[in-house]
Amino acid sequence: MSMPITCFVTSTNSISRFLSRPSLISRQKLRCCRSLRTTPRSSASRPINEIVQSIRSRETSASRLLDGALSRIEEIDPHVNAYLSVDVEDAQSQARRIDEQIARGKDPGPLAGIPISIKDNISTKGQPTTAASRILDGFTPAYNATAVQRLIDSGAVILGKTNLDEFGMGGSTEYSAFTETRNPWDLSRVPGGSSGGSAAAVATGMCMAALGTDTGGSIRQPASFCGITGFKPSYGRISRHGLLAYASSLDTIGPLCRSAEDAALLMQVMAGADGMDSTASKSPVPTFSAYLEGDLSGLRFGVVEESLASEVDTEVSNAVQNATDVLKSLGADVQTVSLPFLSHVTAAYYVIAYSEASANLARYDGVRYGTRAVDAQNSSDMYAQSRAAGFGGEVKRRLMAGTYALSSGYYDAYYLKAQRVRAALTNDIKKAFAAGFDALITPVAATPAFKLGEKLHDPVLMMLGDTFTIPANLSGLPAVSLPCGKTESNLPIGFQVIGEYMKDEVVLKIGHAYQQATLYHEMVPRAVEASVALSV
Amino acid sequence: MARQVVAFVNPAFVSPFLRGTSSLSAAGSFIVSRHIYDGTTPSSAARRCVHMSTTQAPQKKANQGRSKKSRGGSGKREKKSSTSPGLLRALQTYEPIIGMEMHVQLATKTKAYCNCSTKPVRTPNTNICPVCMGHPGALPVVNSKVVELAAKAGMALGCTIAQYSRFDRKNYYYVDTPKNYQITQDMNPIAQKGSLQLASSGKKVGITRLHMEEDSAKMQHEGAGAAGRLTDSTHSLVDFNRSGIPLIEIVSEPDISNGSEAAEYGQELQRILRYVGTSDCNMQDGSLRCDVNISIRPRGTTNFGTKVELKNLNSFASVQKSIDFEIERQANILDDGDAVQMETRTWDEKANETKTMRVKEGASDYRYFPEPDIPPLQIARETLEKWRKDMPELPSQKRERYQAEFSLSSYDAFLLSDDVTTAQYFEDSIEAGADPKQAANWIMGDITKVLKNEKIGLRLCKLTPKNLANMISLIDNGIISGKIAKDLIQELVLKGGVPSEIVDERDLKLISDPEVIREIVAKVIEENPKELSAYKDGKSRLFGFFVGKSLAASGGKGDPVTTNNVLKELLDD
Known part of the structure; x- marks a missing residue:
């Protein structure tokens, strides 16, 4: 079958030019970049909006687009392992339905025919939802998560379920009970996590966008490791109904896409109040596209001082420096800002997340669904054996730590203190915004994608990788991960823009402006193409 | 035989409230937690007995008998009449410290955190959805009616209603708790610091707190010799229809001194909650449940004794008898120089004694923490004011008013205000012009007699308050004799009719010519x-x-x- 989603840009030269000169980018060069945008692009690098138009105008069809994604999965996924399940027949019938609607002159919605994958900790009716855990092996939910239902109602085709660290607990997707997802830029490296499957699938064109979840960086970090755009909305901007809870006060659902523009389109469809989730915000949803256009003049950004400290990889800090230069060139006022509480956030985050997880995962007991031990002698043995067999090591570690932190006598010392740190950090950030900053800038992660197994046996090291992403979760802020360069060893680097609470549209506007001026988001993972070629 | 729990779960579960036409495959059958797996599905017999049988009738009678006695009205209540010499002796030496915990099912149409119906149904696992089944990804959304009923109950008990309150998770693993935590309120309950006055003595029992929470599923222990008990059962059936039904828990101060005070406290609480429409408060159906904490200490000492918890008390008679039994039992233990064991005991109606249910091994750690799925609850001042305005006159207020306004005896006032229906009937007949004393006599006398004989409630009485007033005025004006009225009352109560018309039609007027x-x-x-x-x-x-x-x-x-x-x-x- 012909591949409509073939490769992407011809502009790698201009990107490497940026990299070779990690200093100011001249206006001239930016213009040069912009001019590249006028060259015709393949569907994978075209904005979803344009593809939807071509489906609506019947230039192409949902079924053709789906076939492209499916054959891409067939070719590439054996090397990448992004998916846990793909229901081909179901996807095909969804696509057919969209095409029929269009043929009848009916508009299926703003995502007509777009194949989208869903992280496997988000409930999909009739499709397995395992959270990459043995305890939910074979479990099929009775309902769609609100976010998924809203995608479907907008014409999206739900393609399959992507791999993750079990219940979202991890930063490399290596803690999946089922399979190890690989970074498409370097198959010996991790895709990041926990939304590693979604990030790898989008990066390789195995879908046009994906849903991920972000509790401490699980959308943004894999997006940066895989060279795509990952958006973590404000807490409550998208309903959590149907998200298999890890840490309820931190969890968010969000899109992983090729561009901020695509993310805005998905946000438009998914955001808004939901009667099934009382933590979903009732504040009105802005028209995201209306905010996308225009330059950044008048906006003030603060580069977080502490995030460019010595432990950050030089290639990463250089790339972020370059990105801030681009932002400056787009009219923004860029300064530095200090977040003194940053050094405490990781500890606070883990106490809060683990504590909440210890209750959230209590329901997986084998009584009503999921795996149950067969030869237990009484109900407490049944719980112990089912859970011992059903959960992986990292999940058990976190549940035990969380249970401990909430125990009588320790609550004040851990959970309560962590909440105080959370409040202090939020106050820090509020002060920064109150001082006139519109967004904060940090790297997404201190390093690019690391080797498979490199941190597997050092959970603490794995955790420390989340320092820059955690603040947005603790304070409920919107944040986007944007590709901003590559290392010499050809690994993508991302930088993060954190916005004010419920100003998701501002964050996406900044991302879009940056991507209008640069081409990093159109970078292609060659490694996987090469190995596909080899295996063929 | 070693008991064994083996999987029997219908994994494909679909909620009726969700979009689409999926079938609810778990519906109509129990979720089975099998101790010995025999490979069969739950028997149809098991399906039929969703609601565990309760033998309430004799207790209810005993209860009614008791309440009549304790309503001695004139203030001369024979509390100690049934007090055994043993109890008297115990009470001379020891001071009982008794606190009550009442669980009350709220009269809402839907469950506390989901849209499932609360209507009792015979078929197990029909009123269920992903939320009350604890399915992955399902979130609780607080039913606003629950908050309203809880706040109103708090107001009726003179509590301070919190403008800011919060839900917490109480963590414990049990098969009847689908999420393995209960959503309840720990640190910031909706109502605190109220009191309830006992009519007999005027004693005030403090209300420590009132909070909202959810009910658990119903367990049914099965197998040879189990007789509904966990011990000796081979497997258990779980019915989630009750899971997530809203409850309030009302905790009293340890101000209660004996069994009859406890029973009176319970009855007055029941009366108040029925008045404000919190619940139907039927102990037989479990919509009102009573737990008692009881310890005793030598009179004159200040340290508390070891606490025993009494559970499964199905009537106020059981509450009274079990407490009085327990006072004597604990006194005997202390008299012998032994120590009371910290444990949970249950009342055995047949043996007329409390029996060990389970011995507590240290305090359980429920690891409470704020429920992150439910934002803190803030009730607007205006809303609270509106609810306060909606408050009906409470039983104690009615009792006082009936005595002051209508010169009724305290006994009559008590009987007439015992339930809202009677009080309303009484007040409506006065409104229609009846003489209060005569109306009271007719209601408590002949009307009640007829209704009792026919075993029907006042709601089904065909004699309207207006027609009662009409009948009383016929007597007052010398148009008919009291005897004629007494002859007519059965017909009026059961069939209705306007007394003056009947008197005319049948020529029943007094002859005074x-x-x-x-x-x-x-x-x-x-x-x-x-x-x-x-x-x-x-x-x-x-x-x-x-x-x-x-x-x-x-x-x-x-x-x-x-x-x-x-x-x-x-x-x-």
């Missing part, structure tokens, strides 16, 4: 010559005979005074 009476009396005298001559001979007692005969001859309609006068006139002629 002396000429008509003279005719009747003359005829009676004429027909009884023997009695007449005996009377004339000095047997003056026979006057009564003639009165009776004459009234009977008038068909009960003859005005007694006129009849008397006419008879005197004719006989003494």
Whole structure:
């Protein structure tokens, strides 16, 4: 079958030019970049909006687009392992339905025919939802998560379920009970996590966008490791109904896409109040596209001082420096800002997340669904054996730590203190915004994608990788991960823009402006193409 | 035989409330937690007995009997009449410290955190959805009616209602708790610091707190010899219809001193909550559940004794008897120089004693923490004010008003205000012009008698308050006699009708025309010559005979005074 989603840009030269000169980018060069945008692009690098138009105008069809994604999965996924399940027949019938609607002159919605994958900790009716855990092996939910239902109602085709660290607990997707997802830029490296499957699938064109979840960086970090755009909305901007809870006060659902523009389109469809989730915000949803256009003049950004400290990889800090230069060139006022509480956030985050997880995962007991031990002698043995067999090591570690932190006598010392740190950090950030900053800038992660197994046996090291992403979760802020360069060893680097609470549209506007001026988001993972070629 | 729990779960579960037409495959059957797996599905017999049988009837009678006694009205209540010598001795030496924990199911249409119906259904696992089944990804959304009913109950108990309150998770693993945590309120309950006054003594029992939470699923322990108990059962069935039904828990201060005070506290609480529409508070159905914490200490000492918890008390009679039993039991232990064991005990109705249910091994750690799925609850001042305005007059207020306004005895006032329906009926008849004292007598006397004989409630009484007032005015105005009214009451209560119309139709009016009476009396005298001559001979007692005969001859309609006068006139002629 012909591949409509073939490769992407011809502009790698201009990107490497940026990299070779990690200093100011001249206006001239930016213009040069912009001019590249006028060259015709393949569907994978075209904005979803344009593809939807071509489906609506019947230039192409949902079924053709789906076939492209499916054959891409067939070719590439054996090397990448992004998916846990793909229901081909179901996807095909969804696509057919969209095409029929269009043929009848009916508009299926703003995502007509777009194949989208869903992280496997988000409930999909009739499709397995395992959270990459043995305890939910074979479990099929009775309902769609609100976010998924809203995608479907907008014409999206739900393609399959992507791999993750079990219940979202991890930063490399290596803690999946089922399979190890690989970074498409370097198959010996991790895709990041926990939304590693979604990030790898989008990066390789195995879908046009994906849903991920972000509790401490699980959308943004894999997006940066895989060279795509990952958006973590404000807490409550998208309903959590149907998200298999890890840490309820931190969890968010969000899109992983090729561009901020695509993310805005998905946000438009998914955001808004939901009667099934009382933590979903009732504040009105802005028209995201209306905010996308225009330059950044008048906006003030603060580069977080502490995030460019010595432990950050030089290639990463250089790339972020370059990105801030681009932002400056787009009219923004860029300064530095200090977040003194940053050094405490990781500890606070883990106490809060683990504590909440210890209750959230209590329901997986084998009584009503999921795996149950067969030869237990009484109900407490049944719980112990089912859970011992059903959960992986990292999940058990976190549940035990969380249970401990909430125990009588320790609550004040851990959970309560962590909440105080959370409040202090939020106050820090509020002060920064109150001082006139519109967004904060940090790297997404201190390093690019690391080797498979490199941190597997050092959970603490794995955790420390989340320092820059955690603040947005603790304070409920919107944040986007944007590709901003590559290392010499050809690994993508991302930088993060954190916005004010419920100003998701501002964050996406900044991302879009940056991507209008640069081409990093159109970078292609060659490694996987090469190995596909080899295996063929 | 070793008990074994083996999987029997129908994994494909679809909620009826969700989009689409998926079938609810778990519906109509129990989720089974099997101790011995025999590979079969739950029997149809098991399906039929969703609601565990309760043997309430005798307890209920005992309860009613007790409540009548303790309602001695005049303030002279015979509390100690049934007190055994053993209990008396115990009470002389020891001071009991008793606190109550009541769980009350709220009268909402839907569950606490989802849209499932709360209607009792016979088929297990039908009123269920992903939320109350604890399915992955499902979130609780607080039913606002729950907050309203809880706040109103708090107001009725004189509590301070928190403008800011919060839900917490109480973590514990049990098969009847689908999320393995209960959503309840720990640190910031909706209501605190109220009190309830006992009518008999005027004693105030403090209410520590009132908070909202959710009910658990129902377990049914099965297998040879299990007889519904966990011990000796081979497997257990779980019905999630009750899972997530809203409850309030009301915790009292340890201000209660004995069994009858505890029972009175419970009954007054029940009365109040029924008045404000919190719940139907039926102990038989489990919509009101009573737990008791009881310890004793030597009189004059200040350290608390070891606490025993009494559970599964199905009536107020059980509450009273189990507490009195427990006081004596603990006193005997201390008298012997032994220590009371910290444990949970249950009341065995047949054996008339408390029995060990489970021994507590240290305090459980529920690892409470704020429920992150539910934002803190803030009730607007205006909303609270509106709810306060909606508060009906409470039983104690009615009792006082009936005595002050209508000069009723405390006993009558108590009976008439016992339930809202009776009180309303009474007040409506006064509104319609009835004399309060007479209305009270009719309601508590003949009307209640007829209803009791027919085993129906006042709600089904066909005699409207307006017609009761009408009947009373007929008597007051001398249009009918009390006897006629008593003859008519059964028909009026069961079939209805306007008394004045019935009296007209059937010509039941009193005859007070002396000429008509003279005719009747003359005829009676004429027909009884023997009695007449005996009377004339000095047997003056026979006057009564003639009165009776004459009234009977008038068909009960003859005005007694006129009849008397006419008879005197004719006989003494």
